[in-house]
Amino acid sequence: MSKSIKRPLPLLTEENRFFWTSGADGKLRFLQCTACGNYVHPPSPVCDKCLSLQLEVVPVSGRAKLAAVTVNHQMWMPMIEPPYVVGIVELEEQESIRLTTNIIKCKENELEIGMPLEVEFEECEDVFLPMFAPAAQKSKS
Amino acid sequence: MEKFEYKSAVTGLGMSEVGRRLMRDPMALTVDACLAAMEDAGLTREDVDGVCTYPGNVPGAGGFSGAGAHDLIDVLRLRPNYHNSGLEQAGQLGSIVTAMMAVAAGLCRHVLCFRTVWEATYVQLQRTGKIRYSGGGGRLSGGMEYRIPYGAASAANWIGMFCSRYMHDYGMTKEQLGQIPLNGRRNAALNPYAVYREPMSMEDYLSARVVSSPLGLFDCDVPCDASVAFIISHVDAVKDCRRGCGVGFEAIGTANTERVSWDQGDLHYLSGIDGAAKMLWTRTDLKPEHMDMAQLYDGFSFNTVCWLEKLGFCDVGEAGAFLEGGQRIARDGELPLNTNGGQLSGGRLHGYGFLHEACVQLLGEGGERQLPNGPRTAVISSGGGVPGSALILTAP
Ligand SMILES: [Zn+2]
Numbered sequence: 174m175s176k177s178i179k180r181p182l183p184l185l186t187e188e189n190r191f192f193w194t195s196g197a198d199g200k201l202r203f204l205q206c207t208a209c210g211n212y213v214h215p216p217s218p219v220c221d222k223c224l225s226l227q228l229e230v231v232p233v234s235g236r237a238k239l240a241a242v243t244v245n246h247q248m249w250m251p252m253i254e255p256p257y258v259v260g261i262v263e264l265e266e267q268e269s270i271r272l273t274t275n276i277i278k279c280k281e282n283e284l285e286i287g288m289p290l291e292v293e294f295e296e297c298e299d300v301f302l303p304m305f306a307p308a309a310q311k312s313k314s
Numbered sequence: 315m316e317k318f319e320y321k322s323a324v325t326g327l328g329m330s331e332v333g334r335r336l337m338r339d340p341m342a343l344t345v346d347a348c349l350a351a352m353e354d355a356g357l358t359r360e361d362v363d364g365v366c367t368y369p370g371n372v373p374g375a376g377g378f379s380g381a382g383a384h385d386l387i388d389v390l391r392l393r394p395n396y397h398n399s400g401l402e403q404a405g406q407l408g409s410i411v412t413a414m415m416a417v418a419a420g421l422c423r424h425v426l427c428f429r430t431v432w433e434a435t436y437v438q439l440q441r442t443g444k445i446r447y448s449g450g451g452g453r454l455s456g457g458m459e460y461r462i463p464y465g466a467a468s469a470a471n472w473i474g475m476f477c478s479r480y481m482h483d484y485g486m487t488k489e490q491l492g493q494i495p496l497n498g499r500r501n502a503a504l505n506p507y508a509v510y511r512e513p514m515s516m517e518d519y520l521s522a523r524v525v526s527s528p529l530g531l532f533d534c535d536v537p538c539d540a541s542v543a544f545i546i547s548h549v550d551a552v553k554d555c556r557r558g559c560g561v562g563f564e565a566i567g568t569a570n571t572e573r574v575s576w577d578q579g580d581l582h583y584l585s586g587i588d589g590a591a592k593m594l595w596t597r598t599d600l601k602p603e604h605m606d607m608a609q610l611y612d613g614f615s616f617n618t619v620c621w622l623e624k625l626g627f628c629d630v631g632e633a634g635a636f637l638e639g640g641q642r643i644a645r646d647g648e649l650p651l652n653t654n655g656g657q658l659s660g661g662r663l664h665g666y667g668f669l670h671e672a673c674v675q676l677l678g679e680g681g682e683r684q685l686p687n688g689p690r691t692a693v694i695s696s697g698g699g700v701p702g703s704a705l706i707l708t709a710p
Pocket of ligand 1: 206207208209210211220221222223224225
C-alpha cells in the first residue's frame with residue numbers, strides 16, 4: 174500500500190465506477206434517461222420515471238443547494254475526526270437527485286438550508302469523493 | 315369477509331432481563347424470553363408450531379441480532395409448520411404481521427415471535443478485544459458507500475439531517491422535541507426494567523452533549539441487552555391459553571410507498587412511515603381520537619415526531635405545537651405516549667418493546683405504571699428511515 178487509508182471507500186463496480194471516478198476531470202456525472210431526460214441516482218439499470226433502459230452518463234454543472242444538514246460531534250471511525258458537517262444537497266439540474274456529502278469550507282454558523290453550493294472533489298486512492306463548498310459569488314451569473 | 319387481523323391475538327408475553335453490558339450469551343437471553351412467553355400463555359413447546367423473528371441470522375449483524383430463527387428452533391427443538399426471519403420487511407413489527415398471516419392462513423395455531431439485541435455487551439467485547447472490530451477493512455457497498463465515506467456512519471447523522479430540515483421549515487423548537495425524551499424518562503421511573511430511571515430536567519436535556527445536531531445524547535435511544543418474545547395464537551386457540559383471552563389486533567399498516575432511502579425522498583419525514591400510517595386507518599373504523607395510548611418508535615426522538623404527525627395525531631408541521639409543554643403525551647394526557655419509557659429511557663428493545671408495553675397496559679398488568687380507567691385501544695409502530703409498520707391493538 175502506497176498510502177494509508179484516509180476513509181472507508183466505496184467498492185467500485187461496473188455500475189458505479191463512472192460516478193466515483195467522475196471527478197478525475199473535475200466534473201460530476203449522473204445517469205440520465207435518453208427517452209425522458211430524467212436523472213437517475215443511485216446508478217440503476219432503469220429509469221425510475223418511464224422505465225426506459227436507455228440511460229447514459231452525462232456531466233452536470235456541479236451546482237446544488239443545501240437541503241438538510243447536521244454537524245457531527247461524535248467519533249464513529251478513528252480515521253475521520255469530528256466535528257464535521259454532513260449535508261444532503263439537491264442537484265441544480267433536478268432537485269429530486271440528492272447526495273449525502275460533506276459540506277466543506279463553510280463555518281458552522283454560516284450553514285443555511287437553501288444555500289448555493291458547488292462540487293469539489295477529494296481524491297482518495299482510486300475514488301474522487303464529491304463534496305460541496307459554498308458557491309463562489311460569481312457563479313450566480 | 316372478516317379481516318385477517320381478527321384471526322389472531324397475543325396470548326403470551328415474555329421478556330429477559332434488560333440491561334447495559336449484561337455480558338450474557340444472547341441465546342440465553344432469547345431462551346429466557348421465549349420460555350417466559352410460553353409459560354405466560356400456558357403453553358409447552360409442543361404447542362408452538364410457528365416461529366417468526368427480526369432480523370434473524372444476518373451476517374455482520376453484531377449486537378443487532380442475538381439469535382436466528384434456525385438457532386432458536388434447534389436450541390428448543392421446536393417443530394414449526396412455518397418459520398420466518400428477515401431484515402427486509404415492514405419494520406421489526408413486520409415479523410409480528412408475518413406471524414398473524416401464518417395463523418390466518420391456517421398454517422399455525424401458536425407462533426413464537428422474538429427479538430433479541432445485545433448491543434451493549436457486543437460493544438464492550440469489541441472494546442476489550444474479545445471480538446475483533448469487523449468493519450473498516452473492506453470496501454463499502456449495499457447503499458452504505460454513499461454515506462460512510464463522508465463520516466455519515468450513524469443513523470444519528472441521517473436522522474439529524476431530517477430533523478434539521480423539519481425544524482427549519484416548521485419551526486419546531488429543541489424544547490418541543492425534548493418533550494419526547496422527558497416524557498420517556500418520567501415514565502421510565504415507574505418501570506422496573508427501564509435502563510435509565512433517574513429524573514431528567516429540560517436543562518439536563520438541553521445541556522447534554524451534541525451527537526449530531528440538532529440531536530443530543532438524550533435524543534438517541536439506549537443500546538442494551540434484552541430479548542422480548544410473544545405468542546401469537548389463533549383466536550380459536552385463545553381459550554386453551556392461561557388467561558383464556560388475548561390482546562386483539564384491529565388493524566395493520568405495512569405499506570411502503572416511498573423510496574427505500576435515507577436521502578432521495580421527502581426530507582421532512584423519515585421514509586417508510588407515511589404509507590404504513592395511511593394504510594392503518596383504511597383497515598379500521600377507529601380514528602386517532604379513539605386511541606387510549608400510543609407506543610411509537612423512538613429510536614431517535616425525531617422518529618416519534620414523524621409517527622405522531624403521519625398517524626394524524628396532529629396536522630402537517632404541527633408536531634412541535636402538539637408536544638409543547640408535554641401535557642398531551644403524559645400519562646394523564648390525551649394521548650399517553652411510550653408508557654414504559656420507550657427506547658430512549660427504557661432501552662433499545664428495538665420495536666418489540668412497544669408491542670410488549672401495549673399488551674401489558676391492555677391486559678391491565680402494568681403495576682405501578684398501569685394507565686388508569688382500563689385502556690381499550692393502543693396504536694404502536696416501528697421503523698422510520700427504513701420501512702416501518704403500525705398496528706392497532708385492542709383489550710380482551
Ligand atoms: Zn425516463
